[in-house]
Structure formats: C-alpha cells, structure tokens
Amino acid sequence: MSNPLRIFVPVKRVVDYAVKVRVNPAKTDVDRNVKHSMNPFDEIAVEEAVRIKEKAPKTEIVAISCGTTKAQETLRTALAMGADRAVHVEVKDDSTLQPLAVAKLLKAYADKEANKPDLFILGKQAIDDDANQTGQMLAGLLNWPQTTFASKVEINGQDLKVVREIDGGLETVQTKLPAIVTTDLRLNEPRYASLPNIMKAKKKPLVKLTPEDLGIDISPRIETLKVEEPPKRVGGRKVESVDELVDKLRNEAKVL
Amino acid sequence: MLASTTSRIALQARATLAQRFYATGAGANTLLYVEHKDGAIGGATLNALTAANKLGGSVTALVAGDAPESVAKEVGKLTGVSKVLFAKDAAYANALPENVAPLLAAAQSQFGFTHLFAGHTAIGKNIFPRAAALMDVAAVSDIVDIVGEDTFVRPIYAGNAIATVKSNDKIKVVTVRGTAFEAAAASGDAASEEAAPSADKPALTQWISEEIQKSDRPDLGTAKRVISGGRGMKNGENFSLLYDLADKIGAAVGASRAAVDAGFVDNSLQVGQTGKIVAPELYVAVGISGAIQHLAGMKDSKTIVAINKDADAPIFQVADYGLVEDLFKAVPELTEKISK
Ligand SMILES: Cc1cc2nc3c(=O)[nH]c(=O)nc-3n(C[C@H](O)[C@H](O)[C@H](O)COP(=O)(O)OP(=O)(O)OC[C@H]3O[C@@H](n4cnc5c(N)ncnc54)[C@H](O)[C@@H]3O)c2cc1C
Numbered sequence: 001m002s003n004p005l006r007i008f009v010p011v012k013r014v015v016d017y018a019v020k021v022r023v024n025p026a027k028t029d030v031d032r033n034v035k036h037s038m039n040p041f042d043e044i045a046v047e048e049a050v051r052i053k054e055k056a057p058k059t060e061i062v063a064i065s066c067g068t069t070k071a072q073e074t075l076r077t078a079l080a081m082g083a084d085r086a087v088h089v090e091v092k093d094d095s096t097l098q099p100l101a102v103a104k105l106l107k108a109y110a111d112k113e114a115n116k117p118d119l120f121i122l123g124k125q126a127i128d129d130d131a132n133q134t135g136q137m138l139a140g141l142l143n144w145p146q147t148t149f150a151s152k153v154e155i156n157g158q159d160l161k162v163v164r165e166i167d168g169g170l171e172t173v174q175t176k177l178p179a180i181v182t183t184d185l186r187l188n189e190p191r192y193a194s195l196p197n198i199m200k201a202k203k204k205p206l207v208k209l210t211p212e213d214l215g216i217d218i219s220p221r222i223e224t225l226k227v228e229e230p231p232k233r234v235g236g237r238k239v240e241s242v243d244e245l246v247d248k249l250r251n252e253a254k255v256l
Numbered sequence: 257m258l259a260s261t262t263s264r265i266a267l268q269a270r271a272t273l274a275q276r277f278y279a280t281g282a283g284a285n286t287l288l289y290v291e292h293k294d295g296a297i298g299g300a301t302l303n304a305l306t307a308a309n310k311l312g313g314s315v316t317a318l319v320a321g322d323a324p325e326s327v328a329k330e331v332g333k334l335t336g337v338s339k340v341l342f343a344k345d346a347a348y349a350n351a352l353p354e355n356v357a358p359l360l361a362a363a364q365s366q367f368g369f370t371h372l373f374a375g376h377t378a379i380g381k382n383i384f385p386r387a388a389a390l391m392d393v394a395a396v397s398d399i400v401d402i403v404g405e406d407t408f409v410r411p412i413y414a415g416n417a418i419a420t421v422k423s424n425d426k427i428k429v430v431t432v433r434g435t436a437f438e439a440a441a442a443s444g445d446a447a448s449e450e451a452a453p454s455a456d457k458p459a460l461t462q463w464i465s466e467e468i469q470k471s472d473r474p475d476l477g478t479a480k481r482v483i484s485g486g487r488g489m490k491n492g493e494n495f496s497l498l499y500d501l502a503d504k505i506g507a508a509v510g511a512s513r514a515a516v517d518a519g520f521v522d523n524s525l526q527v528g529q530t531g532k533i534v535a536p537e538l539y540v541a542v543g544i545s546g547a548i549q550h551l552a553g554m555k556d557s558k559t560i561v562a563i564n565k566d567a568d569a570p571i572f573q574v575a576d577y578g579l580v581e582d583l584f585k586a587v588p589e590l591t592e593k594i595s596k
Pocket of ligand 1: 487542
C-alpha cells in the first residue's frame with residue numbers, strides 16, 4: 001500500500017433491535033421514546049474498518065452520522081470501537097431523513113474533504129426503515145463500484161475482493177478502490193468498546209456540519225401517510241401430542 | 257404461487273384501503289426489470305409483474321444479459337407485458353449493478369417510464385437504489401400492496417409496523433415483496449420485441465465466481481411448505497431430521513440466524529428480516545425461539561407450527577399449533593406418523 005487508506009463509515013442511530021416497537025396513537029410513526037443504539041449492520045461496518053486498520057495501522061477511519069444531536073452518542077460509540085474522528089451532520093428531525101438525502105450528504109462531505117476516501121463501508125440496511133438503499137445510492141452518485149451484502153472483504157493494495165451473500169448462495173466480485181462496501185451480518189462479530197476506550201473516545205475530534213454547509217437539500221421525497229400495526233395473529237394454541245398435531249394439520253388446517 | 261399464500265399484510269391492507277383504491281387507467285408506463293438465470297425467469301419477477309399490472313397502464317419488460325433471447329421470448333407471453341426490451345451484451349451477465357443501473361436510466365429517459373418495478377431480491381435490492389440515484393429519485397423498497405399510482409404499502413421495523421407511503425417523485429422506483437403478490441402467468445400472445453437503448457457500461461466490478469447451494473427440495477422463497485430449524489437443532493448433522501420430514505411432505509428447509517451462524521446450514525437458508533421472507537401454507541419452526549427478526553420473515557405464513565421444549569418461547573405466541581416437547585423426540589415421531 002503506497003498511501004494510507006482512508007475509510008468513511010456512516011453510522012445510524014436507531015431503535016434498539018431488541019425493542020418491540022409500537023405504533024403511536026396518531027398512527028403517524030412508531031413510538032420513538034424507547035432505547036436506541038447503533039444500527040447493528042453499522043457496528044459490523046465499524047468493526048470491519050477497525051480490523052483493516054489493525055493490519056494497516058496508518059489507515060484513517062472517519063465515522064459519519066446524519067441525525068439529531070443524539071447521533072453524537074452513536075458517533076462516540078464508533079470512536080470507542082476504534083474510529084479516529086467523527087463527523088456529525090446535524091438535522092433537526094431525522095424521522096424524515098431518507099436514503100437519497102443521506103447518500104447526497106455523504107457524497108458532499110467526501111467531495112469537500114481535501115483527502116478523498118478510498119472506501120465507504122456502510123451497513124446493508126437500517127433496521128428501522130429496512131430500506132437497503134443508501135450504499136447503492138451513494139455508489140451511483142459517486143459512480144464508484146459497489147460490493148453489497150458482503151460476508152468477506154479482502155484488500156490488497158488498490159484491489160478489493162468481496163464475497164457477497166446472494167439468493168441461493170455466495171458470489172465473489174473484484175474491483176479497484178475507491179469503492180463502496182455494504183455489510184451483511186456474517187462479515188464479522190463486532191467488539192465491545194472497553195471502558196478505557198470509551199474514555200479515550202471522548203477526546204477524539206468530532207466536527208459538526210449542517211446540510212446547508214454541504215449545500216444539500218434534504219427535503220423528503222416520500223411522505224408517510226400513515227403507520228399501522230400489522231394484523232395480529234391469533235396464535236397461542238397448544239396441542240398435547242404429535243398425534244393431535246397431525247390430526248389438526250390434516251382435518252382442521254387442511255395443510256397435510 | 258397460490259392465492260392462499262398471499263401475504264396477510266397485503267390482504268389486510270387491501271381490505272382497509274379498499275375504498276381508497278382506484279384504478280389508475282392508462283397513466284402508468286411501467287418498466288419491469290426481469291431477473292433470470294440459466295434461461296429461466298426468477299427472482300420474484302412474476303410477482304413484481306402482478307404488482308405492476310395493478311397500476312393499470314402498460315408494462316414493458318427489460319431483459320438484459322449475455323444471452324437474453326429465450327428469456328425475452330418467454331417474458332413476452334406473460335399477462336400484461338406489452339413490449340419486451342432486450343439488451344444483449346456480456347456486460348449484462350451476472351446483473352452487475354454498475355452496468356445495469358445506467359441501462360435502466362437510459363431506458364427510462366428514452367421511453368418516459370413513470371414506474372420501474374423489480375422483485376425485492378438480492379439482485380433487485382442491489383440494482384434499483386443505484387438506478388434511482390442516477391435518476392435523482394427516491395426508491396421504495398419491499399412493497400406489499402399498491403394503493404394508487406404513487407402510494408404504496410411497506411413493512412418497517414422488521415414488519416412490526418406497516419407504513420403507507422406516497423412518493424412525490426415523477427419516477428417511482430419500486431421493489432416488490434414476492435410473497436405479497438401472486439405470480440403472473442402466461443397469457444399466450446407474444447409481445448413485440450425491441451432492442452434496449454445503448455447505455456454506459458463502466459465495468460467497474462468484475463464478477464469472479466459463485467457458489468450456489470444445490471438442492472432437490474423446493475425453493476425456499478416460493479415453497480408451499482417450509483420446515484425451519486434453529487439453535488435447538490444443536491448441530492448440522494441433526495438437520496437430517498428436518499430433511500427427512502421435508503422430503504416426506506415436499507417442503508423446503510429454512511433456518512434461523514443462530515443455526516446459520518453456528519454453521520449448521522448455509523446462509524441462503526436464513527429466514528427473517530435479513531434473510532428470506534416466506535409466506536407458505538405451512539411453516540414448521542423447530543427449536544426456534546421466535547425472535548422479532550425471525551418472525552419478520554415468516555409471520556405471514558398461513559399456518560404456523562412450533563415445536564419447542566420451552567413453553568414460554570415467543571414463537572408460541574404466533575403459532576397456530578404449538579407442541580411443547582423435545583424436538584429430538586417429536587420430529588422423528590411426526591415424520592413417522594405423517595407417512596402413515
Ligand atoms: C440486525 C439483526 C438481524 C437479524 N436477522 C435475523 C434473521 O433474518 N433471521 C433470524 O432468524 N434471526 C435474525 N437475527 C437474530 C435473532 O435476533 C435471534 O438471535 C435468532 O433468530 C435466534 O435464533 P434461534 O431461535 O434459532 O435461537 P435461540 O433464540 O437460541 O432459540 C433456540 C430455541 O430452541 C429451543 N430448543 C433448544 N433445544 C431444544 C430441544 N431439544 N427441543 C426443542 N426445542 C429446543 C429453545 O427452547 C429455544 O427456544 C437478527 C439479529 C439482528 C441483531
């Protein structure tokens with residue numbers, strides 16, 4: 001590697017994956033007054049960047065989050081896991097911030113930096129909007145190659161080789177940096193930040209920007225007309241034996 | 257896919273929104289991206305076509321690949337397809353998004369498509385957001401119903417909430433959940449074929465190889481019956497208990513993330529928020545606790561059976577029939593009694 005790598009890792013603060021969300025009474029959104037944490041796919045992205053840095057220590061890792069002031073908690077988590085510095089693009093209301101706008105903010109920030117990123121590692125999807133779009137959109141805007149749903153990433157100089165999870169199995173693709181990677185669950189197991197690293201993270205640089213600073217219009221293209229509970233299943237019936245189960249499946253549910 | 261496997265979400269959404277549903281007439285001019293492999297149409301394309309036909313208007317199918325001819329012929333016979341665009345080029349083999357997204361954008365700009373539809377599959381998810389960004393429009397992922405030309409229904413938060421969303425962009429770039437729409441059938445008369453416009457083929461990535469899991473069992477995404485195993489299976493060898501049962505009743509085999517992570521089975525069998533979405537007539541969950549993320553992938557199944565030794569496992573809350581028992585006793589017994 002001639003020049004040190006620079007890796008940008010976008011991270012999103014979302015409702016914690018273990019929370020069972022409820023629709024709000026106004027049916028406009030879910031109740032967001034619950035525990036939040038870093039989107040699990042983004043933890044995997046940070047972890048992958050940190051592992052690359054462990055092999056090539058001159059690597060710089062920049063964590064970026066677009067969101068309300070609270071997004072800074074998520075950035076501190078990324079710093080505690082091993083990112084070098086953080087960028088917070090502050091928006092007043094992140095409930096209407098959509099993947100296209102985030103992709104544009106990320107591109108604008110990358111364009112603004114004197115030293116360009118070699119690699120963006122993003123999660124394959126956020127577990128709140130379940131969109132699975134931002135990495136692909138960013139790659140399209142930058143006209144960079146995209147290697148999505150990665151379960152294995154190998155960097156060798158300017159060469160990037162990625163094993164991707166596809167329907168029915170795996171696929172291997174190869175490209176040159178700069179490039180976009182989006183992470184699948186099996187890429188790695190993210191580390192926990194240790195207490196000393198959490199303390200150190202408080203001193204790492206965090207700069208704040210706004211969409212206006214970056215010249216990006218973030219108005220939503222998609223309006224949410226309403227949010228509803230999914231239909232309830234009436235489960236909960238128990239059978240006593242395999243015989244009873246077979247009988248029910250044959251004669252009641254008629255699926256055998 | 258049979259009518260009875262239609263997603264419950266879609267059915268309920270349709271019922272509650274019925275009075276607001278309007279036929280959109282000739283307004284929509286839709287491009288359907290056709291996923292295909294080894295000469296066969298796949299990847300929820302037939303379901304996405306049914307969704308596209310609900311818009312009213314016309315549907316043009318785009319078949320891109322290194323040898324698209326036979327697929328283009330087949331696609332032309334499908335209900336509602338009025339024209340087939342084909343793009344024959346080695347650059348379109350393996351559906352590389354860097355090449356296919358500019359093709360979609362070029363086709364949109366030549367023919368003024370108002371909608372682009374594809375299945376919400378690994379390929380659809382990979383290509384469509386990139387294409388949307390090239391056109392500077394939003395993408396709408398994983399729809400389960402169509403309310404109107406610009407209004408769609410989609411699950412969020414692992415299916416724990418259902419959002420009705422309206423796209424204010426001129427072009428709607430949409431991926432469709434296969435299990436929420438029936439598969440379109442052939443109608444007989446062939447549509448006209450035309451070469452797709454030429455587009456940039458930047459060849460930014462190089463396809464190296466693939467490892468596809470071969471199996472004689474039905475495809476997980478479209479099977480009428482699915483038997484899934486979780487961490488409770490303990491190891492990969494024990495999955496043979498599920499294979500025996502599956503073979504007896506012609507079912508596909510699925511798995512929880514825990515079973516995949518532990519290496520019991522291949523990742524392509526994972527059912528859930530981040531794996532496959534299935535909605536079979538019968539789903540049997542064996543040694544699966546029923547985490548939110550697993551339920552996201554199977555709770556629209558018609559009949560759910562759970563076999564678990566923990567009577568408090570959350571899976572029992574969605575199961576139509578729950579059996580609290582050791583799976584190593586219950587599954588062989590079930591296999592034996594079903595065969596009688
Ligand atoms: C971002 C994210 C995405 C995820 N995506 C998915 C996804 O797509 N799909 C998915 O499945 N998970 C997903 N998960 C993981 C999910 O949260 C759960 O961890 C996982 O589903 C648990 O799998 P399991 O039910 O097999 O294991 P466990 O929760 O460990 O349950 C095992 C069950 O087996 C039972 N059992 C054990 N031995 C026996 C026996 N001898 N007889 C009968 N029963 C027995 C136990 O009682 C227990 O209920 C995701 C998690 C995250 C954070």
